[in-house]
Amino acid sequence: MNIRSVSLPDGRYFISYQFSGPNWAALSGDNPNPLHSPQIGDTGSELRWNPLLGEWVINAAHRQNRTFLPPPGSCPFCPGSGARRGDVPVETYDLAVLENRFPSLQPSPAKPFISGDPFFETGPAQGVCEVVLYTPDHQTSLAQTSVEQIYKLVLVWTSRYHELCKLPFVKYVFIFENKGEAIGVTLHHPHGQIYAYSFRPPRIERELEQCRIHHQETGSCLLCSVLRHEVNDGRRLVTANTSFTAIIPFYARWPYEVHLISNRHMQSLDDFTPDEQRDLASILKAVLVAYDRIFSLSFPYMMVIHQKPSDGEAYDFYHFHIEFYPPMRAANRLKYLAGSETGAGIFINDAQPEAKAAELRSLVQPVVWREGAA
């Protein structure tokens, strides 16, 4: 994996990854340090503390003006788009990472707005917002790309996770993808995102706390236990390979909510062996293809990677996993986060995880892919 970084005219970095040669999975080249990249200017973002929930809200009003579903031919993520004020200054790339043009967090943010009332707490919106371009092909999707391309994405995720964790202000590196207009995607080019937060997000905090308590009480990892019970039961299994198991968990909130759990007890992308990286690519491909088969359409979803924070604390009790939240509950029917979900935090799942897992299981074709990779 050869890494080359370039500065865009507005100072953001663009990192291009090229994979070729006999050792193409090995890392070489330079990774830019976001702290040293010039800033885009005052974006006006700030953190505002919600004292009722005990959590931060990112206020980023400038993002109202961001690019919204550009017509074909003017996609800022297509190769060579830099010549017409796009984001890609190179004629081609294999995968690429760039700083978000409309970031809600910045490495060196402006001072927060002072309300004048110290009762209301604010904080600098410090962090990094990156976009991950999965492929130069505008027309495809992660589900449709080759398992080799998904493997390259796993390598790029690992590289960015590793680099962003090194930044002193970064406490949590959050890798995710919003896919489909149903999720509010504003650009169709296949891409995901990375947010490096300067605090631990509340959803992660809650999982960490539950895992910590379970470990204290039983001496074992909560997710290892969930995995063991799901495998023994079998009704909610979707597919599995040597290194990963895909389930719709017993406690799923969404009809097609798949969780990919590593079979080995590990905490982050940094812990993977090369075989596990390839197995992750294989199971991602198998699940994504099955998703597209449910309603014979390009299935919308949110995909989030849950791994340990990067704040220097020990998280041996936590366990790497990926969660998918697809908003569709039937063909042409979306699940909305309505009063109970939004106002009370209680999800109502209109489907039985056992039935949905059986449905997905019948659509999965296992992807076996190991040789010829490195």
Ligand SMILES: [Zn+2]
């Ligand atoms: Zn494009």
Ligand SMILES: [Zn+2]
């Ligand atoms: Zn575990």
Ligand SMILES: [Zn+2]
């Ligand atoms: Zn989780």
